[in-house]
Amino acid sequence: xxxxxxxxxxxxxxxxxxxxxxxxxxxxxxxxxxxxxxxxxxxxxxxxxxxxxxxxxxxxxxxxxxxxxxxxxxxxxxxxxxxxxxxxxxxxxxxxxxxxxxxxxxxxxxxxxxxxxxxxxxxxxxxxxxxxxxxxxxxxxxxxxxxxxxxxxxxxxxxxxxxxxxxxxxxxxxxxxxxxxxxxxxxxxxxxxxxxxxxxxxxxxxxxxxxxxxxxxxxxxxxxxxxxxxxxxxxxxxxxxxxxxxxxxxxxxxxxxxxxxxxxxxxxxxxxxxxxxxxxxxxxxxxxxxxxxxxxxxxxxxxxxxxxxxxxxxxxxxxxxxxxxxxxxxxxxxx
Amino acid sequence: xxxxxxxxxxxxxxxxxxxxxxxxxxxxxxxxxxxxxxxxxxxxxxxxxxxxxxxxxxxxxxxxxxxxxxxxxxxxxxxxxxxxxxxxxxxxxxxxxxxxxxxxxxxxxxxxxxxxxxxxxxxxxxxxxxxxxxxxxxxxxxxxxxxxxxxxxxxxxxxxxxxxxxxxxxxxxxxxxxxxxxxxxxxxxxxxxxxxxxxxxxxxxxxxxxxxxxxxxxxxxxxxxxxxxxxxxxxxxxxxxxxxxxxxxxxxxxxxxxxxxxxxxxxxxxxxxxxxxxxxxxxxxxxxxxxxxxxxxxxxxxxxxxxxxxxxxxxxxxxxxxxxxxxxxxxxxxx
Numbered sequence: 195x196x197x198x199x200x201x202x203x204x205x206x207x208x209x210x211x212x213x214x215x216x217x218x219x220x221x222x223x224x225x226x227x228x229x230x231x232x233x234x235x236x237x238x239x240x241x242x243x244x245x246x247x248x249x250x251x252x253x254x255x256x257x258x259x260x261x262x263x264x265x266x267x268x269x270x271x272x273x274x275x276x277x278x279x280x281x282x283x284x285x286x287x288x289x290x291x292x293x294x295x296x297x298x299x300x301x302x303x304x305x306x307x308x309x310x311x312x313x314x315x316x317x318x319x320x321x322x323x324x325x326x327x328x329x330x331x332x333x334x335x336x337x338x339x340x341x342x343x344x345x346x347x348x349x350x351x352x353x354x355x356x357x358x359x360x361x362x363x364x365x366x367x368x369x370x371x372x373x374x375x376x377x378x379x380x381x382x383x384x385x386x387x388x389x390x391x392x393x394x395x396x397x398x399x400x401x402x403x404x405x406x407x408x409x410x411x412x413x414x415x416x417x418x419x420x421x422x423x424x425x426x427x428x429x430x431x432x433x434x435x436x437x438x439x440x441x442x443x444x445x446x447x448x449x450x451x452x453x454x455x456x457x458x459x460x461x462x463x464x465x466x467x468x469x470x471x472x473x474x475x476x477x478x479x480x481x482x483x484x485x486x487x488x489x490x491x492x493x494x495x496x497x498x499x500x501x502x503x504x505x506x507x508x509x510x511x512x513x514x515x516x517x518x519x520x521x522x523x524x525x526x527x528x529x
Numbered sequence: 530x531x532x533x534x535x536x537x538x539x540x541x542x543x544x545x546x547x548x549x550x551x552x553x554x555x556x557x558x559x560x561x562x563x564x565x566x567x568x569x570x571x572x573x574x575x576x577x578x579x580x581x582x583x584x585x586x587x588x589x590x591x592x593x594x595x596x597x598x599x600x601x602x603x604x605x606x607x608x609x610x611x612x613x614x615x616x617x618x619x620x621x622x623x624x625x626x627x628x629x630x631x632x633x634x635x636x637x638x639x640x641x642x643x644x645x646x647x648x649x650x651x652x653x654x655x656x657x658x659x660x661x662x663x664x665x666x667x668x669x670x671x672x673x674x675x676x677x678x679x680x681x682x683x684x685x686x687x688x689x690x691x692x693x694x695x696x697x698x699x700x701x702x703x704x705x706x707x708x709x710x711x712x713x714x715x716x717x718x719x720x721x722x723x724x725x726x727x728x729x730x731x732x733x734x735x736x737x738x739x740x741x742x743x744x745x746x747x748x749x750x751x752x753x754x755x756x757x758x759x760x761x762x763x764x765x766x767x768x769x770x771x772x773x774x775x776x777x778x779x780x781x782x783x784x785x786x787x788x789x790x791x792x793x794x795x796x797x798x799x800x801x802x803x804x805x806x807x808x809x810x811x812x813x814x815x816x817x818x819x820x821x822x823x824x825x826x827x828x829x830x831x832x833x834x835x836x837x838x839x840x841x842x843x844x845x846x847x848x849x850x851x852x853x854x855x856x857x858x859x860x861x862x863x864x
Contacts (some may be wrong), residue, residue, distance in 0.1 A: 223686070293647035316689065326661050339666035346658070347658045348559050351561055
């Protein structure tokens with residue numbers, strides 16, 4: 195991710211407040227659970243030795259804290275929200291990697307590869323339990339966290355169900371189904387970060403709008419992620435090239451390409467229907483998606499959702515320069 | 530489980546109120562998630578055909594509703610708590626069977642055997658998300674549900690960690706570690722059922738005591754479950770005979786037997802240390818546990834925790850005849 199200087203500075207500032215609080219929350223776990231959590235959060239290697247090179251950036255907690263700050267509550271008032279959303283994020287990565295059989299995460303072993311499926315599943319549950327516990331006494335925030343949890347599993351279930359749907363014909367996945375899936379799978383937690391942040395910061399009346407803002411941002415983020423899954427550098431993404439194509443993932447660029455009225459769209463459909471038998475077919479499919487305009491459509495659609503998110507932000511929190519910069523940085527990769 | 534007429538009637542009465550509410554909660558899921566949830570809850574077979582022979586009894590929801598009723602709120606006031614605890618119970622069974630590689634549950638396939646590990650994991654997450662959503666706006670109840678979630682994963686983690694601990698020597702599992710594990714793994718959710726019930730029924734001041742009551746009951750319930758795992762009839766328990774012994778599970782009767790000052794306790798220790806190489810060794814170990822007094826110790830310990838739970842109940846809710854009967858029925862199997 196390319197962060198602007200403003201967003202990088204804000205994320206670093208939030209991180210210095212937020213990481214001690216997260217470490218304290220995790221320290222309540224059983225020692226074995228705490229060790230797996232530390233690995234999942236990128237604080238240590240699989241043997242428990244400190245190694246903090248591969249953690250997440252902490253964008254979601256920064257959104258929560260900057261949102262709290264933007265409504266006058268001070269970044270600290272958003273800390274419980276920051277801790278909760280980062281724990282939910284770590285929970286979802288731990289379980290997603292099991293579900294998707296992904297062996298690598300952030301350039302090292304996935305949690306389940308390092309500790310086994312059962313322990314990793316349980317460590318994910320522990321992260322989720324801590325997240326819920328963090329906000330249990332704050333219904334004004336809990337409401338959005340729990341909505342995000344439901345959306346997350348719904349979106350993930352839809353995404354999994356899409357893999358068994360055909361590329362063409364009446365049962366094919368539509369663009370609007372895709373958007374709903376992405377808003378849930380990726381947008382819910384971003385929405386919860388912003389909504390719980392303003393709620394704890396003292397402006398619960400803004401929370402519904404922040405929830406919408408985050409969902410729009412999530413759709414844009416997911417489309418960008420899909421683009422990286424097709425055209426990203428494996429060295430940067432940490433995933434094999436054309437990974438999503440090989441898995442029949444119903445990504446936005448491919449869905450948009452297939453919807454084009456173009457002879458090569460039919461060629462692409464035939465290739466996909468044949469199951470992309472070899473590497474040549476995979477590369478040709480990626481080329482066709484670009485030629486038929488799937489990449490351009492994806493860029494335009496991502497742009498549309500980013501603009502919608504920023505419009506809500508400008509309307510509700512016109513002074514929130516850092517929050518705006520961090521949200522923009524999330525999808526900066528295609529701008 | 531042998532229920533008294535009084536507890537059976539109360540459970541049936543609660544069930545008629547509670548099941549429609551639970552079905553409505555589950556209907557919010559993605560159709561695929563809802564199908565897996567219906568299977569997990571014992572409402573349908575793996576193909577989605579209605580088949581309600583193998584559901585749970587609904588003891589936890591009955592505890593929540595009867596607790597609400599006992600403090601004057603009416604059974605309906607406890608409905609959100611009843612729905613939430615049953616969802617958490619179903620979540621924990623779905624994940625436990627993955628973790629423990631248990632292929633059977635309630636005399637049919639475990640959820641993961643029927644749908645695969647990834648989908649079953651996700652369905653479990655969905656059940657948990659719904660549970661949290663159910664109580665998100667009620668902090669007086671949410672506090673206990675979230676505490677139960679943390680206890681549940683802590684207890685489950687401890688139980689899993691016990692499997693890698695030796696039977697003998699300084700690193701052996703102690704009785705007090707066992708009790709802490711059982712109070713978390715099994716007691717937390719029973720405590721949450723009773724505590725959320727009284728909280729929603731209008732007596733939040735009683736919730737802490739009900740939480741303790743449920744935890745004591747959980748320890749007794751777990752010890753009884755351990756006894757059934759060694760001496761229970763496979764036809765009744767639905768599990769292979771001596772299942773826990775074969776898996777090096779640190780169950781109460783075995784821990785108690787090993788703690789006895791008896792020559793046969795040393796024989797048992799040697800057998801267990803050798804890893805119970807064959808069926809003969811397994812049967813001999815079970816026989817030694819009985820002879821050394823492990824069964825009698827387990828009965829006494831379960832009795833002690835049941836009495837403690839009932840003492841709290843009699844003190845706080847002396848008129849709650851049905852609630853008392855349902856709690857007793859949970860552990861009736863050894864009385």
